[in-house]
Amino acid sequence: MTSFSKRRGAGLEDRCMSEEASFIQLKQVTKSFHKDSRAIEVLKDVNLEVDQGDIFGIIGYSGAGKSTLIRCINGIESLTSGEVILDKQVVSNLRGEELRRFRRQVGMIFQQFNLMPSRTVFGNIALALRKSGLSKPQKEQRIMELLKLVDIEDKRDAYPSQLSGGQKQRVAIARALANHPKVLLCDEATSALDPQTTKSILRFLKDLNQKLGITIVMITHEMGVVKEICNKVAIIDQGVILEQGDVFTVFSNPREPLTRTFLETTSNLSKVNELIRINAPLVQLNEGQIIVKLTYTKTTVSEALISEISRRFYVDVNIIASDIEIVNDMLLGGLVAILSGEPASIEQTLGYLQEKNVSAEVIKDARSSHQEISAECV
Amino acid sequence: MLDQVIKKFLPNVSKVSDVFYESILETLKMFAIAGSISFLLGLFFGIVLLVCKPGGILENKWIYNLLDKIINVLRSIPFIIMIAALIPLTRLVVGTAIGTTGAIFPLVVGITPFFSRQIESALSGVDPGLVESGKAMGMSAFGLIIHVYLKESIPAIVRATTITSVNLIGLSAIVGVVGGGGIGNFAIMYGYQRSQVDATYVSVIALLIIVSMIELLGKRVLRNTKYY
Numbered sequence: 056m057t058s059f060s061k062r063r064g065a066g067l068e069d070r071c072m073s074e075e076a077s078f079i080q081l082k083q084v085t086k087s088f089h090k091d092s093r094a095i096e097v098l099k100d101v102n103l104e105v106d107q108g109d110i111f112g113i114i115g116y117s118g119a120g121k122s123t124l125i126r127c128i129n130g131i132e133s134l135t136s137g138e139v140i141l142d143k144q145v146v147s148n149l150r151g152e153e154l155r156r157f158r159r160q161v162g163m164i165f166q167q168f169n170l171m172p173s174r175t176v177f178g179n180i181a182l183a184l185r186k187s188g189l190s191k192p193q194k195e196q197r198i199m200e201l202l203k204l205v206d207i208e209d210k211r212d213a214y215p216s217q218l219s220g221g222q223k224q225r226v227a228i229a230r231a232l233a234n235h236p237k238v239l240l241c242d243e244a245t246s247a248l249d250p251q252t253t254k255s256i257l258r259f260l261k262d263l264n265q266k267l268g269i270t271i272v273m274i275t276h277e278m279g280v281v282k283e284i285c286n287k288v289a290i291i292d293q294g295v296i297l298e299q300g301d302v303f304t305v306f307s308n309p310r311e312p313l314t315r316t317f318l319e320t321t322s323n324l325s326k327v328n329e330l331i332r333i334n335a336p337l338v339q340l341n342e343g344q345i346i347v348k349l350t351y352t353k354t355t356v357s358e359a360l361i362s363e364i365s366r367r368f369y370v371d372v373n374i375i376a377s378d379i380e381i382v383n384d385m386l387l388g389g390l391v392a393i394l395s396g397e398p399a400s401i402e403q404t405l406g407y408l409q410e411k412n413v414s415a416e417v418i419k420d421a422r423s424s425h426q427e428i429s430a431e432c433v
Numbered sequence: 434m435l436d437q438v439i440k441k442f443l444p445n446v447s448k449v450s451d452v453f454y455e456s457i458l459e460t461l462k463m464f465a466i467a468g469s470i471s472f473l474l475g476l477f478f479g480i481v482l483l484v485c486k487p488g489g490i491l492e493n494k495w496i497y498n499l500l501d502k503i504i505n506v507l508r509s510i511p512f513i514i515m516i517a518a519l520i521p522l523t524r525l526v527v528g529t530a531i532g533t534t535g536a537i538f539p540l541v542v543g544i545t546p547f548f549s550r551q552i553e554s555a556l557s558g559v560d561p562g563l564v565e566s567g568k569a570m571g572m573s574a575f576g577l578i579i580h581v582y583l584k585e586s587i588p589a590i591v592r593a594t595t596i597t598s599v600n601l602i603g604l605s606a607i608v609g610v611v612g613g614g615g616i617g618n619f620a621i622m623y624g625y626q627r628s629q630v631d632a633t634y635v636s637v638i639a640l641l642i643i644v645s646m647i648e649l650l651g652k653r654v655l656r657n658t659k660y661y
């Protein structure tokens with residue numbers, strides 16, 4: 056097995072070792088396709104750094120260039136310009152047998168699983184071991200080991216058409232791991248699976264990452280996937296990386312509108328906007344009340360924030376929506392609440408929240424001194 | 434008893450039954466030899482077309498365009514004219530332009546372009562995702578051809594071979610018209626030129642039986658290549 060990695064997650068050690076070159080680097084990568092003598096630029100000056108042990112999510116809409124990007128990492132797609140470096144090897148310089156040997160050290164799984172339909176589960180994994188240099192019994196032993204790892208030993212002689220989606224992806228993972236890769240590339244690996252199977256596959260990938268120290272690059276268009284297992288994320292749109300960094304930093308403080316849009320797809324806080332728009336009973340205010348959206352940006356909210364406000368400022372807090380998730384062991388998200396109390400107390404409350412690094416956005420206001428406004432953005 | 438029935442219904446053929454049997458053997462011989470050669474050539478050119486095609490694993494515009502044009506031209510020439518046009522070349526290659534030996538060369542030239550196209554389209558049916566995963570596994574172009582393209586399209590190749598074989602039987606009958614021997618030759622010589630209707634009918638029946646047997650065999654093989 057690959058050497059067990061001690062460095063995991065977004066630990067501090069990672070940050071300190073940043074002078075050392077990252078495990079995977081994309082430097083000013085561009086890629087154009089030529090169609091009818093026109094060049095379409097699919098990747099534009101892409102720079103990425105993935106450290107060993109990362110689960111690096113790349114999120115973007117369909118056609119953003121995600122698949123093209125991930126294919127550049129194992130050299131299936133050639134670059135128009137720029138450089139890809141993986142574990143000190145310059146991928147773009149590799150040719151012929153060298154390139155093929157390199158690819159065997161990088162596992163890849165796909166949305167449509169891409170198992171060979173004419174081969175059994177055993178045969179599919181054996182195909183990946185064809186050039187491994189193992190003897191026949193060694194290969195067989197390795198295949199059984201892999202099947203055990205992905206927990207489908209009983210399907211050894213089944214054909215892909217006889218497996219469920221989740222089982223197919225497990226076989227695909229076993230195949231991808233056959234040659235002890237240091238990196239696993241996942242191109243929408245869970246997009247064809249139901250939510251429950253998605254969860255189990257994601258959990259399994261996280262396990263692999265922790266047990267084998269394997270670095271994972273994960274492409275997706277689903278926010279949930281990134282929140283579930285990634286420690287770093289990059290947002291790509293029309294071939295441009297808009298922002299990247301560790302998941303908590305990027306999501307708790309999104310700089311780009313697209314990042315916010317993605318965040319909203321998984322947040323039920325945005326539903327409140329809709330309620331305000333149609334003036335639903337839930338959000339109708341009495342004189343002096345306001346609706347605030349509280350967003351956690353730092354991890355200091357371990358204190359009992361809400362009860363603290365009630366006690367200190369005599370402000371009633373009525374939570375109407377909340378969406379708080381644990382991402383990388385930190386709280387991410389926020390809640391929407393109706394505050395009622397003396398105007399001065401409400402002012403004090405807002406000031407207090409700011410002090411505590413909780414961003415408070417007033418989205419509806421029924422205080423006498425203020426006009427009733429309903430902001431468009433939550 | 435049977436002799437009498439045959440004499441009654443096949444007054445002419447019964448007199449030259451040994452010629453008829455001989456012609457069946459000739460057809461089978463032409464089919465076997467021209468078929469085997471065309472199978473190998475068609476497989477080869479089909480693969481070349483596939484890999485050189487724009488977006489193919491060994492993309493090569495020059496080779497693809499050249500081969501593509503040649504195949505189109507050859508396929509657009511009516512076979513009967515092609516046989517005539519090929520006579521000098523046939524003499525050069527096999528030494529004679531008549532008889533079964535002389536027929537094999539035009540048959541190969543006539544059927545290979547068709548089979549190449551059939552193979553190309555059979556192999557093109559392979560899911561590009563499988564090719565991508567093959568590449569990700571570090572397979573060479575040769576590996577991809579053998580272990581992905583050919584392996585995954587065996588049923589399609591069997592189907593293409595069956596269709597082509599039936600066509601080849603048809604072409605082998607046409608060759609008979611210009612002295613190529615075989616069932617076609619028999620039908621022309623006795624059925625057409627001497628107006629012996631029964632000779633024409635037995636020829637048709639013989640060809641039908643051969644074609645049916647090919648299709649039956651194709652189906653049988655196809656069933657054995659199914660993997661689920």
Ligand SMILES: Nc1ncnc2c1ncn2[C@@H]1O[C@H](COP(=O)(O)OP(=O)(O)OP(=O)(O)O)[C@@H](O)[C@H]1O
Binds near residue numbers: 089090097117122123
């Ligand atoms: N071989 C190719 N030739 C021409 N254009 C291509 C090729 N491959 C991809 N493209 C174009 O590049 C763009 C990005 O494609 P890509 O497959 O990388 O997107 P994606 O982000 O993976 O999308 P999806 O989520 O739908 O898989 C698309 O506009 C696509 O049409």
Ligand SMILES: [Mg+2]
Binds near residue numbers: 122123243
């Ligand atoms: Mg894609």
